[in-house]
Amino acid sequence: MSNRPTPRAVLRTAVTPRWLGFAGLALIFITCAVVLGRWQWERTQDIIQAEQAAQSAPRPVEEVSEPGGTLANELLGQPVLAEGNYEGAGQVLVLHRSLNGKPxxxxxxxxxxxxxSLIAVLRGWLPDAGAPGAIAPNDRVAVAGVVQPDEGFYLEAKPAPGTVVAISxxxxxxxxxxxxxxxxxxxxTQQPAFTPAPTPVPPTVVTDNAxxxxxxxxxxxxxxIFAAFAIVVYGRWLWRDAQEMSAKNPEDSTTVTPS
Amino acid sequence: MNKIKGAALRYRIMAWVTGVVLGALTIWLIVGYGFMDYANTDVKPGLYRLLWTAHGWLYFIYLIVGVDLAFRMRYSILRTLGILIAGTVPFMSFVAEYFVHKDVMTRVAAQPVDPA
Incomplete structure (x- = not known):
C-alpha cells in the first residue's frame, strides 16, 4: 500500500468518534505520565537537596520546622540546634525500640x-521505662541533632497513656x-549533658552520603518517553486508518508510486 | 514476511527478557519486604535496585519492538495497547508472547513464499 492519505483524509479519520476516543485516552495517559515524571523528578531533587542539607552546618530548628506546617522533604536529616527547657511532664515513651539488638x-x-513553641526531642534509648535517666529535669539545655520526619506507621494503635508506638x-x-x-x-549531643541519660540513637532516616x-x-x-510513545502510536495508527479510508475513496489520496 | 519474522523474533526475545527480569523482581520484592526487612533501606542490596533500573530500560526496548511488530501485523490500536501493557504486569508478557507467536506462525504459514 503506497497510497499517501491527504491531510483532509487524516483529519476526517481523526474526528470519527472512535479516534476522538483514542485522542481522549492518549491525552489522559500523557497527562498522567507528565505528572508522574514530574513527581519522580521532584523526588530526585529532594534526595539531592536532602544530602546537601545533611552535610551543611546546623541551623536553628525554628527555621527548619514551622508550627502548623509540614517538614520539607529536602530538609530531612538537616543538622539543627534547639535551645529551650524540657517539659518532663509531657514526656512519652516509644515502645518496642531496640538498640544494637537489645530491646x-x-x-x-x-x-x-x-x-x-514545642519540638519533640528523641533523647535516646533505655532498656526499660524505669531505667535511670528516664526522667528529664526541666532544665534549660542546648540540643544538637538532626531533624527527622514523623513516623507514619501504626497510626491506629492505642497504647497506654504516656506511651506511643510511633513518633508522630x-x-x-x-x-x-x-x-x-x-x-x-x-x-x-546536649549542653549541659544529663547523667544518667538515655543513650542517643542513630537517626532513622539517614540522608547523608545518599x-x-x-x-x-x-x-x-x-x-x-512513554508520553512521547503515546503520541507516536496514536499518529502512526491514525495515519494507517486514514490510508485505508483513502484507498476506498481514491479522490482523497495521491499515489506515490505508479500503479 | 521475513520482516514480520524478524520483528516477531525481536519481540519474542524482549518479551522473555523483560518477563524474566520482572518476574524475578516481583518474587524478590515479596520475599525482601515480606521476610527480610527491605523497608529498612540499609539491607536492600545494590543488585536489587540495579535490576529495577535495568527493567525500566528493558521495558522501553520492549515498547519499541512491540510497537514495531504490532504495526507490521496490522493489529488494532487496542490490541497493541494490550500487548504493550502486558509487559508491565508480572508474568503477563509470557501470555502475550504466546498468543502473538501463535498468530505470527499462522500468518506466516498462510502466506505464499515471499519472492523478494
Missing part, C-alpha cells in the same frame, strides 16, 4: 523553645498543644 524504649521529651507530631500535638512543631529532633537517586532520575525520563 527497650525510646524517650521523647517536649522541648519548650524561646518563642513558646500529629499525635503529639493532641497531648502537647497546637504549638508543637512538625517532625522531631534526634538528639546527638547515592545519586539514579532510579528516580531514570523513571522521570522514562515517563516522558
Amino acid at each position: 527497650g524504649v525510646w524517650v521523647v521529651t517536649p522541648l519548650r523553645l524561646t518563642d513558646g 507530631s500529629v499525635e503529639l500535638r493532641k497531648l502537647w498543644g497546637p504549638e508543637t512543631r512538625p517532625g522531631y529532633v534526634t538528639l546527638a 547515592a545519586f537517586p539514579i532510579q528516580n532520575f531514570f523513571y522521570a525520563i522514562q515517563w516522558l
Whole structure:
C-alpha cells in the first residue's frame, strides 16, 4: 500500500468518534505520565537537596520546622540546634525500640523553645521505662541533632497513656498543644549533658552520603518517553486508518508510486 | 514476511527478557519486604535496585519492538495497547508472547513464499 492519505483524509479519520476516543485516552495517559515524571523528578531533587542539607552546618530548628506546617522533604536529616527547657511532664515513651539488638524504649521529651513553641526531642534509648535517666529535669539545655520526619506507621494503635508506638507530631500535638512543631529532633549531643541519660540513637532516616537517586532520575525520563510513545502510536495508527479510508475513496489520496 | 519474522523474533526475545527480569523482581520484592526487612533501606542490596533500573530500560526496548511488530501485523490500536501493557504486569508478557507467536506462525504459514 503506497497510497499517501491527504491531510483532509487524516483529519476526517481523526474526528470519527472512535479516534476522538483514542485522542481522549492518549491525552489522559500523557497527562498522567507528565505528572508522574514530574513527581519522580521532584523526588530526585529532594534526595539531592536532602544530602546537601545533611552535610551543611546546623541551623536553628525554628527555621527548619514551622508550627502548623509540614517538614520539607529536602530538609530531612538537616543538622539543627534547639535551645529551650524540657517539659518532663509531657514526656512519652516509644515502645518496642531496640538498640544494637537489645530491646527497650525510646524517650521523647517536649522541648519548650524561646518563642513558646514545642519540638519533640528523641533523647535516646533505655532498656526499660524505669531505667535511670528516664526522667528529664526541666532544665534549660542546648540540643544538637538532626531533624527527622514523623513516623507514619501504626497510626491506629492505642497504647497506654504516656506511651506511643510511633513518633508522630500529629499525635503529639493532641497531648502537647497546637504549638508543637512538625517532625522531631534526634538528639546527638546536649549542653549541659544529663547523667544518667538515655543513650542517643542513630537517626532513622539517614540522608547523608545518599547515592545519586539514579532510579528516580531514570523513571522521570522514562515517563516522558512513554508520553512521547503515546503520541507516536496514536499518529502512526491514525495515519494507517486514514490510508485505508483513502484507498476506498481514491479522490482523497495521491499515489506515490505508479500503479 | 521475513520482516514480520524478524520483528516477531525481536519481540519474542524482549518479551522473555523483560518477563524474566520482572518476574524475578516481583518474587524478590515479596520475599525482601515480606521476610527480610527491605523497608529498612540499609539491607536492600545494590543488585536489587540495579535490576529495577535495568527493567525500566528493558521495558522501553520492549515498547519499541512491540510497537514495531504490532504495526507490521496490522493489529488494532487496542490490541497493541494490550500487548504493550502486558509487559508491565508480572508474568503477563509470557501470555502475550504466546498468543502473538501463535498468530505470527499462522500468518506466516498462510502466506505464499515471499519472492523478494
